Amino acid sequence: MKYFDHAASTCLYPEVLENLLESLREDFANPSSQHVLGHDLREKIESVRSRFLKLLGAQAQDFFIFTSSATESNNTVVLGLNLNAGDTIVYSPADHPSLTAPIENLAKKYKCELKKIQLNTDGTINLDQFSDLLSEKVKLVALTHINNQSGALIEIEKITKLVKDKTAAHVHVDAVQSFGKIPVKLSCHIDSMSITSHKIGGPKGIAGLYLKASHKVAPLFLGGGQEKGMRSSTEAFPLIFAFLTAAEISIKNREFNFNKNVEIKKTIETRLMKAIPKLQFSFQHSSPYIFSFVLPGIPSDVLLRHLEIRQVYISSTSACSSKIVGYNPTLAALNIPEKHHKNFIRISLGVQTSIEDAELLIHEFIKVWDDLKHMNQQA
Amino acid sequence: MVFHLVISIDELWLKGKNQRLYLRSAIDHINSVFKNYHFDKFSQKIKFQRLYYSSPSPYSDELITALTKVPGLSYISPSKVMPRAPNEDLENVYAEILNELSFLEYTSKTFRASVRRIDQFFSQHSTVIEREIGHRVITRYPRAKVKLQKPEIEIDVRILAKEVSISVNSYKGIGGLPWGTTGSALTMLSGGFDSPVASFLMAKRGIKQSFVFFHAYPFVGREVLTKIKKLVSELAKYQRNTHLYIIPFGDIQNLISKNCNDEYRTIFFKKYMVELANLLCDRLNATALITGDSVGQVSSQTMENLHLMDIASKRMIMRPLIGFNKLEILNCATAIGTHSISIQPHDDACALFASKNPIIIPDVDYWNSWEREHNFDSELLAALDKMESFSVNLRGEIFKKDFFSFDS
Structure with missing residues (x-):
């Protein structure tokens, strides 16, 4: 099996699985209990929390809360800011639906004004246009560090500084595809940040939300007051612990895997381009973990299924929205012409991806292309 | 009381x-x-x-x-x-x-x-x-x-x-003749509006039916099977018990389209579907095929093209919708409860391969010589071997058959 859909979800590190199993067996108590078992778990959670704050380069007084998913983290910020009619939100429709959906929904419900960030053809932010969007009325700026479809990378420090120079807006960053893969460093310009476990070798069902000490976000869930009142729910300690293990392993090997994937990506890109000149790569300034392209004439889902019977797994659009056919607003925002939305392919690498895997992908991809190109000639 | x-x-x-x-x-x-x-x-x-x-x-x-x-x-x-x-x-x-x-x-x-x-x-x-x-x-x-x-x-x-x-x-009631009193047939379903209506009309005439769907995986996904099962579930309520057969057809379709003129693709696909359906009828002891064809509706339904299908089939092809207008078909689909299922969009491999100018009046010489030069017998049998079978009760509940049996 050759898996090239790591940006959707990736496999667990063996150490994570081991820790998880042991913790599920041993750490069954409720961290809110008064007895010593509960007390010990509470202390462990707090130490995991401060480890995460350190990994992110945050201040000790800042918040890091555990959530069930990055979707929950993004929703908590967008819905928890208590925006009112007339407030402006700056966001990009190219971002993941867990950001765009709550933002668009909120704007409709409370009559907030939406301002859309325009992207350049290479997927980076158009700085002139972006700068023009910023005014006093802007209350939230939502950014994505690495776009999950294009892999395009934004210059987070420069952009967040620009926002803070011109506005007092809350700056939220979705760092789901970057945390553990490329250096992610918090600065005083970032108010909140979402990260998740299952993209970096941890289990599903656990994610994190960084909040600056001075944040004004109200919680989504009320109840027992866990997570400093920011998310009532019994803490899933085994998942929290497994998340930390995955994060620490990822960051320890980050540079090595980054360099390895730069090479693998380059190999796949040049070899596929050579064999199939019709391929269109447009996102140059992108993460080595994600790259995407358009293959005109052949629907990407047809290609996906032909590769799947050869046990090679890729993605045609984001796994969360692959039911959408035809026009895709995310791809439109990425400047991909509508006629090519059905021809969009994403290949995403993981820490386990080897150059041999890549060779096999190239081989099978070209074989499938040869089998299907008669469809393309017609189109 | x-x-x-x-x-x-x-x-x-x-x-x-x-x-x-x-x-x-x-x-x-x-x-x-x-x-x-x-x-x-x-x-x-x-x-x-x-x-x-x-x-x-x-x-x-x-x-x-x-x-x-x-x-x-x-x-x-x-x-x-x-x-x-x-x-x-x-x-x-x-x-x-x-x-x-x-x-x-x-x-x-x-x-x-x-x-x-x-x-x-x-x-x-x-x-x-x-x-x-x-x-x-x-x-x-x-x-x-x-x-x-x-x-x-x-x-x-x-x-x-x-x-x-x-x-x-x-x-x-729907009237007509009791189930199974006129014989048995195999209904070819496509996922569209027409074939379910054709099935209903022949059910009314007492024909016991099984259903076949040609699945063009990997050119189309698995979602379409959910739709086909929903349709069969509805149609099974007009039968006492029935069966659904899903025959893989993607490889054959790709093979045909690589080897024939673009404009003949659709009718050659249909011809081999008819042949496969006949092979299945042999095993099921079914007397006829039922299709949703309506004359002149699409390019593959010209009289000339339909005639080629008749030649390809060793059984009678029943086409109860032959003289129906689309609106009449849609109204009937609404009445029998299949409209809301058929209207859901699905991948269609025929559309994927379709030529911009599909043939309306086929050149019979080309057709015959192509038939002589190409023999897909082994591919057809292989497809039949990989067929999936389901039995469906009169409540419309579908069960996968564990092993292949023809005790329908």
Whole structure:
């Protein structure tokens, strides 16, 4: 099996699985209990929390809360800011639906004004246009560090500084595809940040939300007051612990895997381009973990299924929205012409991806292309 | 109280010596519907070519709906039989009628009452009782209106020697001939609007059917199978039990399109589907194929192209929609409950491969020489080997067959 859909979800590190199993067996108590078992778990959670704050380069007084998913983290910020009619939100429709959906929904419900960030053809932010969007009325700026479809990378420090120079807006960053893969460093310009476990070798069902000490976000869930009142729910300690293990392993090997994937990506890109000149790569300034392209004439889902019977797994659009056919607003925002939305392919690498895997992908991809190109000639 | 259901059989008067066979098939089918939808004991009698069912419990809406889909039944009329009070007092009957009509509280409908005195010694005149019923209904339910011609509700009262039978509604069945009395066929489903309607029309004529779908994976995904199963689930309600066969067709389609002129792709796909369906019919002992073709609807349905399919098939191809307009087909699809399923979008491999200018009048020489030069027998048999089979009961529940068996 050759898996090239790591940006959707990736496999667990063996150490994570081991820790998880042991913790599920041993750490069954409720961290809110008064007895010593509960007390010990509470202390462990707090130490995991401060480890995460350190990994992110945050201040000790800042918040890091555990959530069930990055979707929950993004929703908590967008819905928890208590925006009112007339407030402006700056966001990009190219971002993941867990950001765009709550933002668009909120704007409709409370009559907030939406301002859309325009992207350049290479997927980076158009700085002139972006700068023009910023005014006093802007209350939230939502950014994505690495776009999950294009892999395009934004210059987070420069952009967040620009926002803070011109506005007092809350700056939220979705760092789901970057945390553990490329250096992610918090600065005083970032108010909140979402990260998740299952993209970096941890289990599903656990994610994190960084909040600056001075944040004004109200919680989504009320109840027992866990997570400093920011998310009532019994803490899933085994998942929290497994998340930390995955994060620490990822960051320890980050540079090595980054360099390895730069090479693998380059190999796949040049070899596929050579064999199939019709391929269109447009996102140059992108993460080595994600790259995407358009293959005109052949629907990407047809290609996906032909590769799947050869046990090679890729993605045609984001796994969360692959039911959408035809026009895709995310791809439109990425400047991909509508006629090519059905021809969009994403290949995403993981820490386990080897150059041999890549060779096999190239081989099978070209074989499938040869089998299907008669469809393309017609189109 | 006893609950009765009177069922009349369609077209029985047309069948001279074969009446018994037709009646038997209808009864067997009705009894299996009862076993699936009625959970109390019941008894059954045949009188004057009508079936009389009696049970201590009322008949559920699910049972009635299922019966309206049984081929060969023309009317299904539930009725209640209650003991007659002494002194020709009909108060309890009136009360029961008002009770049965409680839905008139919220809806406005037209009605009429018809009373028959089977007991000739009953002295009150029928028209007097009818007027009394009408008066009481209007007083109790001001939304109800009397209408003597074609009313929406027919209140039927029969006064017997010791009992009174009341019926407030009668349901129209689909009519036609009982299931399996005319033979068996294989219906080719595409996922569109037409083939389910074709299946329904032939079910009405008593044809026992199995269903086949050609799945062009990996050119189309697995989502379409969910849709096909939903359609078969609906169509199975017009059958007593049925089967669904899914034949992989992607490889054959790719092979054909690589080897023939673009504009012939669709009709060659169809030809090999017809051939595969015939091979399956051999195994199923089915006499005919059923398709949703309608002449001239799309390019593959010109008379010339349909004729090529007839040549490719060693069995009769039944095309009940041949003279239907699209709107007529859509209306029928709505009536039988398949419209809302067919309308859901699905991947279509034929569209994927379709030529911009598909052939309308085929060059028979090209067709024949292509046929001579290409032999896909082994590919067809391989596809049949990889076929998936499901059995479907009359509730529309689908079960995957663990091993392949043809005991349909």
